[in-house]
Amino acid sequence: MKRLARLLAIAAGALLAFTVQAQAPRSGGELVFPVPSEPPSYDGHREETFGLIHPFAPFYNTLLRVDPFDKGGTKPAPSLAESWTVSQDGKTYTFKLRQGVKFHDGSEMTSKDVKASYDKIIFPPAGVGSTRKGQYAVVEKVEAPDPATVVFRLKQTSGSFIASLLSPYNFIYKADILAKDMNWYEKNIMGTGPFTFVEHVKGSHVLGKKNPNYWDKGKPYLDGFRAVFMRESAAQVAAIRGERAQIQFRGFTPKDRDNLKAALGDKITVQESPWDCILLVTINHDKKPFDDKRVRRALTLALDRHEGSKALSQIAIVKAVAGVQVPGTPFATPPAELNKLAGYWTDAEKSRAEAKRLLKEAGVADGFSFTFKNRGIPMPYEPLGVWMIDQWRRVGLNVRQEVIEPAGYFGVIRKGDYEVAMDFQCGYIVEPDLDMYKFLSVDRNPANYGRYKDPVLDDLYDKQSRATSVEERKQLIRTFEKRLLEEEAHYLMTLQWNRIVPHSSKVRGWTITPSHYLNNTLDTVWLAQ
Amino acid sequence: MAYYILKRLLAMIPTLLGVAVLIFVLLRIVPGDVVEARYLGQGSQFQSQELMDLERKKLGLDQPLWTQFTTWMAGLARLDFGLSMWTGSPITEEIKLRFALSLQLAIMASIFAQLLAIPLGILAALKQDTWVDYAVRVFSIAGLAMPSFWLGILMILTMLIVFKWVPPMVFTPLWVNPWENLAQLIWPALAVGYRYSAVGTRMMRSAMLEVLREDYIRTARAKGLWLKLILARHALKNAILPVLTVMSLEFAFLLGGLVVTEQVFNLNGLGMLFVEAIARRDYTLTQALVMLVATFFLIVNFVVDIAYAWLDPRIRYR
Structure with a gap:
């Protein structure tokens, strides 16, 4: 019996060892992946795609990253x-930098490089574009007291500051190169x-x-990668x-997904x-009866x-x-x-009856176009x-769809040349400060195409941003959400996108x-045999 | 003849100028510009008017339209197309990258089309109203009715389902690896060439039918000349003129017009560049591409006209 137990234990151990070995990352191989879009330049501080x-x-590397397994x-x-x-x-946020990190040209990466990179993002000199400058309005200055330390001093507390440093666009560039030419990274690549x-x-x-000299020893596992630009989704699937x-x-x-699986x-x-990412419906508050x-x-x-x-x-x-x-x-x-919010009720008939009542009360005739x-x-x-046009028709609204070519679309919406239109929001991280910024009054955010001003909403946003406890922040976000989506119905949410890879x-x-x-970053990715 | 050539060459200048004005104005009428395409379409919560103004200034889009036009024209006169507004790279570099692929595809499709169109057209004319003629007509009408990109999709699906294989995704020049190159380009060349051949076949058939009814063909036949000789020496030379015109214009079209086919086969050619330039409102690149295609059409037309005189000695230009 003892012998049997020992044999079973050995077998279990061997199986475990085999499983561990089977799961151990394997080095080698080239990862090939289609990319549906090609960027205008190589500068992460400037591009958004x-x-x-x-x-x-x-x-590249960034100062912080999102845990690749989260x-x-x-x-x-x-x-x-x-x-x-x-x-x-x-x-005050103080960061201790990793030692021995080298740029691809062999030079050492120090706090001077981090400071220069963030200065370019947050305080770009005249003539240099930074897409994310507004996101770091809370930062007063960036300091590099010694080669291994970077300090960010904020004007006020911010619940989302760490999240904003997780941006995958904030590549760390070499300070000496930036000092010579701030636009060098638009056409050249050199990171860590x-x-x-x-x-x-x-x-x-x-x-x-x-990179054989990568600071994270043993990584990356792949010998290389090939990113192939492919616009057409059918070609990507093929x-x-x-x-x-x-x-x-x-x-x-x-x-x-189903075709590939089959x-x-x-x-x-x-x-x-x-x-x-979500498609939103923006409603022009300057147009009657909206x-x-x-x-x-x-x-x-x-x-x-x-x-x-x-x-x-x-x-x-x-x-x-x-x-939100x-x-x-x-x-x-x-x-x-x-589901308690108007528009989210599970009883569709009740919702439609209420919609018809509100339209009548507002003097909007049946069949309004x-x-x-x-x-x-x-x-x-x-x-x-x-789908939405069909839904609106069910409450007596007669909706005509006008499809505008993508490149000119937001120019038209931004000018306010619309009644009701589709809008879009997509973020690099789920963080209330980033996700709800879109809905602030138009004088605070020009990306609010609804063109409304709502100081109450702005105040709620600011309060949640500075909240010190998670519960307090949650409550403020709920209040913000109720005001935005139900009480004022400034914007309409459609359905959350679903990512299928x-x-x-x-x-x-x-x-x-x-x-x-x-x-x-692909450092953790490997190819099984 | 020399006077005629000079006259035709000079006539190209106002034509190209007209094209330049038209494309310049049309692009500015369409809503949106390259800065909006770059910064407003990504769903970002943060937008900076300051950044957009800065970008417009850098690209010269803050200048009056007249200044933009004269700057562009002055560059064109020096054969300087300028920089792409999207990538900031020289336009000649952007075009050069894609030109080899587009040219090779156009040549391969043309060769395939002509190899099909000329014999099939002659055969159909010779066997008029027989099953051979009907078969050729059905084949050519099917080619006309079927968009080449759709045929391309069918080809890819067939290769995927039957052979579990798809063509390579990246272009390899012929001189680097001929096998890899042909494995990628043969399929779009067949798809495009088939449609292109259908036009040629029908044109060849009708031109040949007309020529075969001419008195000099009847005389040649009455003299007992060998049919192959009559066709090659007398009929084909006369019947090929309209076919040459159509096929040449098709060739010019192939260089920049294979937009959807290039997308289906993921080819990095001029057609794809054209679509992307328009979608991104890259004014300078779109303008350069339109001028390039227009110039190409004019040159092809010109060469065809000269070839007419060479093929048919009755034609004289003054």
Whole structure:
């Protein structure tokens, strides 16, 4: 009996050892992935597209990063900074930098480089563009007291400051290069990342090879990567299906997922996550009758989001019914509570009856016509647009859709040349300060296309941003959400995007997050045999 | 002849000027510009008017339209296309990168099309109203009815489902790896060439039918000349003129017009560059591409006209 037990223990141990060995990262191989967009320049401080992140993030490091294995995509992890501390008053953040980190040209990375990079982002000199300057309005100055320490001094406390440092765009550049030419990084690449730059053939591909001197010893696992620019989603799917590529990091449609799974079976692994992107409906408060909150509320009440979610998630990249935060994330309103808001009720008939009553009360006649402007992008603008028009017709509104070509779309909306239109928000991290900034009064944020001013909403935003306890912040966010989506109905939420990444089962060490801007450094990714 | 050539060359200048004015004005009428396309479409919560103004200033978009136009024209006169507003790279570099692929594809599609169109057209004319003629007509009408990109999608799906294989994703020049190069380009060349051949086949058939009814063909036949000789020496030379015109214009079109086919096969060619330039409101690049294609059309037309005189000695230019 004892012998049997011992044999079983040995077998179990061997099995465990085998499993561990089977899961141990394997070095070698080239990761090939299509990228649906190509960036105008290589400068992360200037660009906003994921087309920059997917092929170029592997050449750089940031000060902090989101933990590459955190599916929620919010947990801060060290990168070039080994550790950090926050002062008692919450206004000074001190970062200790990793020692022995080298740029690809062999020079040492020090606090001088971090300071120069952040100075470029936060305080760009005249003539230098920084897309994210506004995001760091709270920063008073950046200091480098010694080569291994960086200090950020804030004007006031900020609940989202650490999250803002997780931006995958904040590449650390070399100070000496920036001192000579602030725009050098627009056309050149030189970082501390796990891969070194080999070539970029415009319109075609980017090649990177393993950085043998990478500071994180043993990484990266891949010998290199090849990012191939492909606009057409059918071509991307064909590349995965034909096993020419292993993964496309942005995401595919439910139909593409099903087709790939049906064709390749176990050779395909599917990762899904709520996506930190959402289509919103912006309502022009300067146009009658949309200046009347009863009309705006009727528009939201008309949408049966719960049924819409069931139907649309079969054909489009949308799924969850959402408030101002991605469902399931720390500050998101739980569904039971969210369903109490007008427009989120589970009884669609009750909602529609209320919508009709409000329209009548506001003097809007049955059959009232208006134009809904939509952006000329098929997925998911087209199915959501069609769905909403159908929903509004059910409460007696006659809606005409006008589709505008993507490049000119936001110019038209920004000028206020619309009644009701589709708007879009996408973030690199789920963080209330970032996600709710969009809804501030137009004099605080020009990206508020509804053109309203709401000091109460602004005040709630500021209070939640400075809140010191999580519970207090949650309550303030709920109040903000109720005012935005129900009481004033300034904006309408459609459905949260759903990110679907079907990839070759050989791809390991990559975890999906709610943002397609995250987790593209590729240092943890490896290819199984 | 020399006078005619000079006259035709000089006539190209006002034509190109007209194209330049048209494209310049049309691009400015369409809503949006490169700065909006770059900074407003990404769903970002933060927007900076200051940054957008700075970018417009850098690109010269804050200048009056007349100044923008004259600056562009002055550059064109020096054969300087300027910089792409999207990438900031020289436009000649952007075009050069894609030109080899587009040219090779156009040549391959043309060769395939002509190899099909000329014999099939002659055959259909010779066997008029027989099953051969009907078969050729059905084949060519199918080619006309089927968009080449759709045929391309069918090809890719067939290769995927039957052979579990797709063409390479990245262009390799012919001289670097001929096999890899052909493995990528043969499929779009077939898809495009088939449609292109359909036009040629129908044109060849009708031109040949007309020529075959001419008295000099009847005389040649009555003399007992060998049919192949009649076709090659007398009929083909006369029937090929309209076919040459159509095929040449198709060739010019292939250089910049294979927009969807290039997308389907993920080819980094001029057609794709064209679409992206328009979608990004890259005025300078779009303008340069339009001028390039217009110039190409004019040159092809000009060469065809000269070839007419060479093929048909009755034609004289003054």
